[in-house]
Amino acid sequence: MSQDTQPWRAWWQEQRRRNEELVRATQAMTMAWTLQVGHGPSSPLWTLRPRNELDQARRGGAGGLGRFLLKVRKSRKRRLRCGSADAEPWHLEISLPSGRSGCFQCSPESTVGELKVRAQQFFRRGFLRLFSKDRCLSPCESLAGLRDEHLTAAVAKVKIAASLAAFSIWSFNGPVVVWGNPHSGGENYDVEHLLQNVQQIKAADTAFAAILGNGSVVTWGDPTWGGFSDDVVLQNVRSISGSSTSFGAVLQNGGVVTWGEGQEDIQEVQDELHDVQEIVATSTAFCALRSDGSVVTWGNREMGGEVTPQVRRKLREVCQVKASGGAFAAILKNGSVVTWGHPKYGGDSDIVEQLRNVQQLCTSRAAFAAVCGETSSVVTWGDARFGGDSSMVQHQLRNVMKIKASQKAFAAILKDSTVVCWGDAKSGGDCRSVQSKLQGVRQIRASGAAFAALLQNGDVVTWGSATSGGDSSSVADQLHHIQQIKSSSDAFVALRDDAQLICWGNPRFGGDGPCWNSDEQLEEDERTKSCGACxxxxxxxxxxxxxxxxxxxxxxxxxxxxxxxxxxxxxxxxxxxxxxxxxxxxxxxxxxxxxxxxxxxxxxxxxxxxxxxxxxxxxxxxxxxxxxxxxxxxxxxxxxxxxxxxxxxxxxxxxxxxxxxxxxxxxxxxxxxxxxxxxxxxxxxxxxxxxxxxxxxxxxxxxxxxxxxxxxxxxxxxxxxxxxxxxxxxxxxxxxxxxxxxxx
Structure with a gap:
């Protein structure tokens, strides 16, 4: 065959192949197409398209299928109905405390949970709780006895706690949902049935402790480092604090109970632990602040568990105590600061002369930052590698409202709602790449090596180590209308006003958390618990x-x-x-x-x-x-x-x-x-x-x-x-x- 005829032969073979494909496609399309993405035959993904639209389809089309004789039909959302169409309907009025109200058609076959879903869609608010005249309604309860009643809807406050690599979320009278590393408290199957009426949850590095409404405590996570508490009596508990490896609980009578790793030293000071207001912890030591302004310490002596006589003489009228990884700092009533513990962790502040009229303290892993004086300037001390040296940005640190810290860096919110950072650049100490976006900042959260700023408009800006949550580009389109942010060591979770949880960061630390609607999940857990089907x-x-x-x-x-x-x-x-x-x-x-x-x-x-x-x-x-x-x-x-x-x-x-x-x-x-x-x-x-x-x-x-x-x-x-x-x-x-x- 000559070279001149080869192109024509190739063209003829290509046309023949296309014709054969067209015949096969036509035969297939003459059958009833059953490929569909809707809920029935009324919403097929593909339908036959007239030939006179072929050219238009080839120019664009929809869904990447425009070059074929097909078009994509948009799926239709099914309207949520409350009850059976056969039942006689009536109306229930639901109102918010703000005065906004709505009227909903219902039937006796409906449940409170179904009505709540409709109310949340109508009001565009998540985590609603429905109340009758005298009680909170259970989601699995029937509406049969509520005919023509007026109900009140209240938004339940949602709380989030985080350990080193796991998260816990709960709301009023609801269940506790956890995710993340199972060894850090990301699983609670063994105690899930005990978590009723949770008031507060605190975390150590690898465990959680929940205070219930009756004052008892439920723990889960690493049993060695605080996840197991059966060998101590935890009743009438007022508050809990966690160190890296253990917990300390303040009782209603002012006493203290501890459990976890390395709590033998508490026996030496047990007689002094009365009238305790709060407990603060370094990585391996505790400090209890008593109502008379004195402190009691125990644990690792080098990391703050022991106070020298010289320092103890200064510890009078203590108002607040903060802890780094290995040192404590106490703010006294006169605005001065007293420190003790390991010098490399900020335990020696005598070299800092400007520590007067201190308003607040913030700590990284091994450094402190104090907001001082009428100008609200900042004084830092401790390991320079962990943010203990702020000299490079000292001229910017005026009118500081609040400071947050990662392991090695600090971020300060100024009065004009802008942000100044210092410390290790890889840990969030350099925010120049996002400086233009850091306007109107109302809150900052820190993971181990990254920061997340919540703006006044509900958007979120992140910076720092990408593996610790400093890169939120994968969820940037979802980070709007955010209510609150919480962080583990290497991940963040944000709660949106529509009750959606947005997670990012290291998956092993909770960054690939639940992508379900958190309100629906909590309600479903509560409903199954209430109905006895859990x-x-x-x-x-x-x-x-x-x-x-x-x-x-x-x-x-x-x-x-x-x-x-x-x-x-x-x-x-x-x-x-x-x-x-x-x-x-x-x-x-x-x-x-x-x-x-x-x-x-x-x-x-x-x-x-x-x-x-x-x-x-x-x-x-x-x-x-x-x-x-x-x-x-x-x-x-x-x-x-x-x-x-x-x-x-x-x-x-x-x-x-x-x-x-x-x-x-x-x-x-x-x-x-x-x-x-x-x-x-x-x-x-x-x-x-x-x-x-x-x-x-x-x-x-x-x-x-x-x-x-x-x-x-x-x-x-x-x-x-x-x-x-x-x-x-x-x-x-x-x-x-x-x-x-x-x-x-």
Missing amino acids: GVAERAVVSRVAKTVEALISKAPRSVGNCQSAADIFRRSLETSPSSAEIHLHLADALNCIMRIETNGNMLLISGTQDTPENIRIWKKVGPEAWEHANEALKSMPRSARAASVYADAFQYMSSAHGILRQALTGGGQEFLRNARRMQKLGPQEEGGLGFIFEGCFYLAAPWPVRDPSVALRLMQKALAVKKSKRNFYYMGYLAAVCKGSHL
């Missing part, structure tokens, strides 16, 4: 069983035998706890691991590749059982990102047993897309962006005209932005090659 005792069993098989199923290299043994353990556990959602979830996950190892090994499920007869046999054998247990878990935990992920995996294997191509063109494709988008909504960071991977795989593996590698590539890029894992790099490389080959 199963807390079962969850304690689950925790122990899960820890038993954790080493087994995660053993490297992970094998089918290990996963099968774990599955057998969970099957036996279901015999005694058949309603446990956690056991169903763990069992489904183990079965998914078996199928993944034996078949595709995390590779794309593409028709004609992984769907071998042997793989299909395994999927048919194991898939239905995995899906059944994953479905049970998801029904009980509809807002759990982990449950959504395990369910999506199980469905993928079960449906692929009936043919990958067939599932892509029938109802299986609809469910697959819904699963992927649910993962993106509930937990975009779950499994390193698995929700984006799933949807990207759909657009890559589906046949023409649904197949769209460019859309798949954009989704894979989102997954890679979440986590730079080997799997995500593999998919990115594969997609890049496909797109390059397709000239997209």
Whole structure:
């Protein structure tokens, strides 16, 4: 064949291929399209489009599918209804303390929880509690006895506590929700049933302690460092303070009880611990401030547990005590400051002559900063590497309103609501990169090496170490209308006014926290607790069983035998706890691991590749059982990102047993897309962006005209932005090659 005819032959072959694809697509589209993302056949993802719109579609289109004879229809939100349409409706009026009110149509089949959801949407306020004339209404309570009543809605104050690597959130008369590192208090299954009417939660480095309404205390976390308190009597507790490794509680009678690591020294001063107002702690020592203005210390002598006679003579009329990692500083009634402890941690302030008329103190790990005098200037001392030297910005430190500190740096809010920083630049001591944004600052929070400033308009500005939360770009579009911010050592959590929790920072320190609506989660926990369907005792069993098989199923290299043994353990556990959602979830996950190892090994499920007869046999054998247990878990935990992920995996294997191509063109494709988008909504960071991977795989593996590698590539890029894992790099490389080959 001559060279002149080769281009024409290539063109003819390309046209023939396109015609064949068009015929196949037409045949497929003549069938009833069942790929949809809505809740029924009335909201299909794709519908046939007239040919006279083809040119317009090619110029733009919607959703990346415009070049095909298809268009994307917007999904319609279902209106929330309170009760059955068949029941006779009546009206309830709900009002806020501000006077704003709304009238809601209800039926006797409705619950208070359903009405509360509608009220929150109407008032655009989260964490509402509904009250009748004489009591607070339970979310699971029926509306049948409240006909034509006038209800009052009050916004419950939400509180957040943080240990070194975990968070706790709770509200009035609600449950406690925790997340983060389990070894730092990120799990509380064993004591969840005890956490009723929580008034206050305090944290040590790796444990939490909650004061209940009856004055008792519940602890969880590392048992050695304060997470276990059964060997002490904790009744009539007024307040709690935590050090790095232990807790100290002030009782109503002014006495003190301590527990955790290294509390033997308290016996030496036990007789002096009376009329105590508060307790402050360094990393390994405590200081109790008594009502007469004197102090009592115990613990590590070098780190502040011992006061020399010379210093003790000065400790009269103490008003306030602050602690660094290894030293104490006391503000006296006359405005002077007395320090003791390790000199490298700021325990020697005699060299500082300007410490007069001190208004407030702030501490980093090894330095102090004091706001002094009528000009509200700042005096610093301690280790210069930890912010103990502020000479570079001293001329700016006037009219200081408040100071916050990370481990090695300080940030001061001035009277004009701007910010001045000093200390270690990598720990937030240099804010020049965001200085123009730091206007109208009303509050600052600090992690171990980063800062987050809450502005008066509700926006958030961050700086410092990216791994400690100094980079919030991944959630920047969500950080608006923020009410409060809390930090662990390397992560932040922000509570928005619509009750949404926004987390960022190191995932191992709580930075990949719950992405569900926190108000709905707390209400759901409260509702199940009130209705007696919580199963807390079962969850304690689950925790122990899960820890038993954790080493087994995660053993490297992970094998089918290990996963099968774990599955057998969970099957036996279901015999005694058949309603446990956690056991169903763990069992489904183990079965998914078996199928993944034996078949595709995390590779794309593409028709004609992984769907071998042997793989299909395994999927048919194991898939239905995995899906059944994953479905049970998801029904009980509809807002759990982990449950959504395990369910999506199980469905993928079960449906692929009936043919990958067939599932892509029938109802299986609809469910697959819904699963992927649910993962993106509930937990975009779950499994390193698995929700984006799933949807990207759909657009890559589906046949023409649904197949769209460019859309798949954009989704894979989102997954890679979440986590730079080997799997995500593999998919990115594969997609890049496909797109390059397709000239997209």
